[in-house]
Amino acid sequence: MPKVLISDKMDPKAAEIFRERGVEVDEITGKTPEELAAIIGNYDGLAIRSSTKVTKAILDAATNLKVVGRAGIGVDNVDIPAASSKGVVVMNTPFGNSITTAEHAVALMFALARQLPEADASTQAGKWEKNRFMGVELTGKTLGLIGAGNIGSIVADRAQGLRMKVIAFDPFLSPERAVEMGVEKVEIEQLLARADFITLHTPLTDQTRNILSRENLLKTKKGVRIINCARGGLIDEAALKELLDSGHVAGAALDVFVTEPAKEHALFGTPNFVATPHLGASTSEAQVNVAIQVAEQMADFLVSGGVTNALNMPSLSAEEAPRVKPYMELAEKLGSLVGQLQHGTIPRVSIHSEGAAAELNQKPIVSAVLSGFLRVHSDTVNMVNAPFLAKERGIEVREVRTEKEGDYHTLVRVSVKTDAGERSVAGTLFGNKAPRLVELFGIKVEADLIGHMLYVVNEDAPGFIGRLGTTLGEAGVNIGTFHLGRRDAGGEAVLLLSVDEAVTPDLIATVRALPGVKTAMALRF
Numbered sequence: 001m002p003k004v005l006i007s008d009k010m011d012p013k014a015a016e017i018f019r020e021r022g023v024e025v026d027e028i029t030g031k032t033p034e035e036l037a038a039i040i041g042n043y044d045g046l047a048i049r050s051s052t053k054v055t056k057a058i059l060d061a062a063t064n065l066k067v068v069g070r071a072g073i074g075v076d077n078v079d080i081p082a083a084s085s086k087g088v089v090v091m092n093t094p095f096g097n098s099i100t101t102a103e104h105a106v107a108l109m110f111a112l113a114r115q116l117p118e119a120d121a122s123t124q125a126g127k128w129e130k131n132r133f134m135g136v137e138l139t140g141k142t143l144g145l146i147g148a149g150n151i152g153s154i155v156a157d158r159a160q161g162l163r164m165k166v167i168a169f170d171p172f173l174s175p176e177r178a179v180e181m182g183v184e185k186v187e188i189e190q191l192l193a194r195a196d197f198i199t200l201h202t203p204l205t206d207q208t209r210n211i212l213s214r215e216n217l218l219k220t221k222k223g224v225r226i227i228n229c230a231r232g233g234l235i236d237e238a239a240l241k242e243l244l245d246s247g248h249v250a251g252a253a254l255d256v257f258v259t260e261p262a263k264e265h266a267l268f269g270t271p272n273f274v275a276t277p278h279l280g281a282s283t284s285e286a287q288v289n290v291a292i293q294v295a296e297q298m299a300d301f302l303v304s305g306g307v308t309n310a311l312n313m314p315s316l317s318a319e320e321a322p323r324v325k326p327y328m329e330l331a332e333k334l335g336s337l338v339g340q341l342q343h344g345t346i347p348r349v350s351i352h353s354e355g356a357a358a359e360l361n362q363k364p365i366v367s368a369v370l371s372g373f374l375r376v377h378s379d380t381v382n383m384v385n386a387p388f389l390a391k392e393r394g395i396e397v398r399e400v401r402t403e404k405e406g407d408y409h410t411l412v413r414v415s416v417k418t419d420a421g422e423r424s425v426a427g428t429l430f431g432n433k434a435p436r437l438v439e440l441f442g443i444k445v446e447a448d449l450i451g452h453m454l455y456v457v458n459e460d461a462p463g464f465i466g467r468l469g470t471t472l473g474e475a476g477v478n479i480g481t482f483h484l485g486r487r488d489a490g491g492e493a494v495l496l497l498s499v500d501e502a503v504t505p506d507l508i509a510t511v512r513a514l515p516g517v518k519t520a521m522a523l524r525f
């Protein structure tokens with residue numbers, strides 16, 4: 001039974017779904033990084049919100065971890081490159097809290113427009129300062145969106161309902177989508193110069209870090225009001241404080257901070273500054289949504305291999321998974337076979353799916369080939385990190401599909417470019433389930449690639465099989481299955497034998513010394 005740790009406070013629905021789906025679950029929140037590192041080795045999955053930091057150190061300690069599930073959108077608390085290189089899938093729930101967060105941004109916009117928090121505090125302090133709190137209307141004002149993705153577009157929709165004019169800076173926003181959203185796509189300079197309110201809805205990346213820098217804040221319209229419900233680090237907090245103090249910025253509302261939790265901050269107590277403790281996603285509706293979604297996605301992955309909303313692996317729905325999985329097994333075996341048989345630099349790997357195989361999602365098949373191929377050199381390679389490692393090693397990966405059937409109803413061929421030219425192996429699925437090799441370097445040979453195997457290339461001559469059988473028998477090696485193929489009578493023959501135990505290097509040397517043997521190698525599947 002796979003085991004998951006929920007390490008941040010999450011709606012109880014998550015644990016309920018894990019258990020219903022046959023996943024054991026522990027809820028242990030509030031651990032220090034050291035305490036988490038001490039227990040993470042016991043788990044196959046880690047479900048988090050924003051408090052748990054999944055650092056390289058945690059991943060190094062997570063010897064059994066297969067998946068990290070973020071009940072939310074931002075994954076800046078997960079070291080994704082480290083997770084990918086350790087073969088850990090990282091998933092998020094990209095839509096579950098979008099409405100809630102957009103509503104929080106709108107709430108903060110109202111709070112700034114009418115100074116609601118300060119008016120509330122003053123009134124409850126018995127001051128009745130009716131003339132102190134003069135607000136501004138939203139109607140007719142210009143709202144500048146920085147980031148017009150899921151949340152930004154919901155904010156735009158709500159702002160239009162409030163009769164605001166919405167302009168958006170987002171390099172990835174297409175003109176068609178801008179028209180559909182009813183917003184004017186602008187460059188950042190125009191946005192800064194024109195917006196009465198600015199709201200941020202981008203992830204924190206190298207391009208967005210400090211997007212509201214001191215320089216950009218100085219380019220804003222005097223009296224601008226700024227809202228950040230996306231990520232700390234998008235605004236220069238020190239410059240924001242100065243510009244609030246000088247009155248250039250009329251108000252700022254932050255839900256997110258460079259350092260969280262922000263228990264002390266230079267901005268705290270500044271007039272017209274509103275703060276919430278990263279509450280963007282905190283409604284019961286959003287928390288139920290993300291808890292259900294993360295638990296379903298992680299359980300699908302751990303129980304049936306389905307991959308949804310992964311940031312470092314191709315998606316594979318729980319419905320597709322049973323059909324694609326036997327192909328992944330076949331692909332991995334074929335990748336492993338070429339990886340074991342071919343040494344030296346391989347600049348290109350091509351994966352050709354034919355017949356029924358060509359109708360499937362190719363991404364997991366390609367990843368499985370690369371995983372089998374590269375695992376020959378490292379035990380830590382898997383489906384998640386194989387495409388990254390292949391890229392790192394400069395291996396070009398080609399994918400070809402031919403929907404028409406050839407000799408087989410379904411076939412996967414893996415070819416590698418070598419100094420001696422292109423060499424390929426091919427396999428099929430028997431009964432749509434059992435992977436079987438059908439061709440090896442141009443020779444038809446049918447074999448199940450399982451356990452310990454011996455690969456021999458020899459001159460096709462009478463008596464050879466007997467001599468080989470005797471040699472193995474004398475070494476105490478029991479033959480399980482025996483597969484033979486040859487290019488033509490008297491030409492080159494290939495033998496693939498499954499044996500009950502590993503073939504030692506000494507025995508390989510003895511086989512290589514037999515008359516007529518060109519190559520002999522031990523293989524492992």
Ligand SMILES: NC(=O)c1ccc[n+]([C@@H]2O[C@H](COP(=O)([O-])OP(=O)(O)OC[C@H]3O[C@@H](n4cnc5c(N)ncnc54)[C@H](O)[C@@H]3O)[C@@H](O)[C@H]2O)c1
Pocket residue numbers: 072073074075094097098101146147148149150151152169170171172173201202203204205207208229230231255256278279280281282
């Ligand atoms: N406060 C919270 O509790 C809370 C809750 C949910 C999401 N968030 C955060 O909100 C942010 C947005 O979430 P989303 O679901 O809308 O994401 P999204 O991916 O749907 O949208 C992000 C948008 O930012 C745009 N973008 C990327 N780089 C940009 C750049 N350099 N300049 C301008 N635009 C750029 C993208 O093109 C995209 O349209 C994320 O950082 C997320 O983590 C915060």
Ligand SMILES: O=C(O)CC[C@@H](O)C(=O)O
Pocket residue numbers: 049050071072073074075097278280281282
């Ligand atoms: O989990 C939370 O409370 C915050 C989530 C939010 O930051 C997100 O990116 O989805």
